[in-house]
Amino acid sequence: MTEISLYMLDLVQNSILAKASVVTITMNEDITHNRLVLTISDNGKGMDEATLQQVTSPFYTTRTTRKVGLGLAFMKELCDACSGSFQITSIPNQETMLEAVMQYDHIDRPELGQIAESLYSLMLQEVRIIYHHYRNNYHFRIDSEEIRTILGDVSLAQYDVMRWIKEYITEQIAQLTPMEEL
Amino acid sequence: MKTIEDLKRIREEANKKMTMRHLEDGYRIVVGMATCGITAGARPVLNALVEEVGKLNTNHVTVTQVGCMGECALEPIVEVFDHEGNRTTYCRVKPSDAQRIVSQHIGHHQIVDDLLISKCKN
Numbered sequence: 367m368t369e370i371s372l373y374m375l376d377l378v379q380n381s382i383l384a385k386a387s388v389v390t391i392t393m394n395e396d397i398t399h400n401r402l403v404l405t406i407s408d409n410g411k412g413m414d415e416a417t418l419q420q421v422t423s424p425f426y427t428t429r430t431t432r433k434v435g436l437g438l439a440f441m442k443e444l445c446d447a448c449s450g451s452f453q454i455t456s457i458p459n460q461e462t463m464l465e466a467v468m469q470y471d472h473i474d475r476p477e478l479g480q481i482a483e484s485l486y487s488l489m490l491q492e493v494r495i496i497y498h499h500y501r502n503n504y505h506f507r508i509d510s511e512e513i514r515t516i517l518g519d520v521s522l523a524q525y526d527v528m529r530w531i532k533e534y535i536t537e538q539i540a541q542l543t544p545m546e547e548l
Numbered sequence: 549m550k551t552i553e554d555l556k557r558i559r560e561e562a563n564k565k566m567t568m569r570h571l572e573d574g575y576r577i578v579v580g581m582a583t584c585g586i587t588a589g590a591r592p593v594l595n596a597l598v599e600e601v602g603k604l605n606t607n608h609v610t611v612t613q614v615g616c617m618g619e620c621a622l623e624p625i626v627e628v629f630d631h632e633g634n635r636t637t638y639c640r641v642k643p644s645d646a647q648r649i650v651s652q653h654i655g656h657h658q659i660v661d662d663l664l665i666s667k668c669k670n
Contacts, residue, residue, distance in 0.1 A: 367586065367587055372586055372587075372591065375581075375586055375591060376582075376583050376586045379581055379582065379586075379613075379615070383615060429582070429615065429616050431616045431617070431618035432616065432618070432620060435583070436583045436584075437582075437583040440583070480591075483591055483592070483595050484591065486595065486598075487581070487591055487594055487595065487613065490598070490611070490612075490613070491612075491613060513555070516552065516555050516556055516559060517555070517559050518559060518563075520558075520559050520562040520563065521607065523598055523601065523602060523610075523611065524558075524562055524602055525599065525602030525603055525605070526558045526561070526562065527555070527558055527559075527562075528598060528599060528602055530550055530554060530555050530558055533550045534550040534551075534554075534555075537549055537550055541549075
């Protein structure tokens, strides 16, 4: 995968498959400490200790169509390649959380990519998505529930709404830090 | 800059425009969004499909996401279900194909032959 935002999309699909109703994503560009930290936490069904031990193996999967599962394996491999770390913890039916850490300026770290496209794809599904983006001390937050409340019975899939959501997210993230501070 | 006020305005305008063009029968478009699909480029395909369907201004077509469809090597895979449940499977779909799938298949009820999984060469 060529963008961090694609990893994010892939991992949140796991949360949705685990029947989570709320998923909280935090993208932290901690440039001061030269770290990129992506955390995803959900309230899905979670995993027991034995399963947790296996999930980052490419030969572990819950799907029935193939014997391999690469999502978490890809993420862990990328973190390792970027001098970072990868952790996943779970309290079944309460909270499952993963944390992916990468060296921010590592040459192998992919760019963040089209975060707005990934978030919009996720928001179309029946799950509440709360997204935080930090760049040093600057913060942006968007909550799909708040968007749905404003929209009432107007669909998120409406053309104008789609344009607004994607452009709003892109603009808000872009203006997090004045360029001269980067 | 887009603001929350803009979104409220969009909502009010959408509510006013209740003259939605109803298609006679509904369609469901399904996009495979597991790791294999995402890696092969399903995200821009999904976004392009939603965009094209959004332009139709109808509530009779839904675009949904599913997990692995089992033919990882042929992703991105898009399936179209008509109101009778008939399934059409398109494979190796590109974002630029979205317009054809929506206008030809949904709009004119004609299957897009060259994208069919049965026509796909390995």
